[in-house]
Amino acid sequence: MATGNFDLTDQGRAALRYLDRDAAEACFRQALEETPDFVDAIAGLGQVAYERGELAVAAREFDRAVTLAKQQLGGDWPTKLRYSDPTERSYLRALHGVGLVLYRRGNAAAAQETFTFERQLDPADHQGSRFLLAKIKRGQAWGR
16 A cells, blocks of 8 residues: 655645645645655546546546555455545545546436445545535536
8 A cells, every 4th residue: 555645645635725726736746756656646636637627637647546546455445444544535535536527527327326436435425425416316417
């Protein structure tokens, strides 16, 4: 399991909260220089691309992060992930990102499947997938 510099990725996420995508990207890239298979940094790059509207890049980064997460978990997802654990939280962030891209691209069925699986892994729903699932169930398109 690759453990990277969570201080850098936390700084990147803080920069995203202030809409400083360039600073966020720099933090995530620096974390990846230190640990090339650091899921949290890869998911962070996916989030930066997503917020820039670069959905193809976001999808590629989130998919890469999910693939690495699954590898780091031994090839199979467990029944639950702990959001309190920084590494497991990064796996949930990557999975959530995949769902966001799917939903924004109009693939509500695949997004629903992804968010439902995320909720199974994290029943406390730390990322608010229940709200997105409710929108999908009501037939709402992204952004409405």
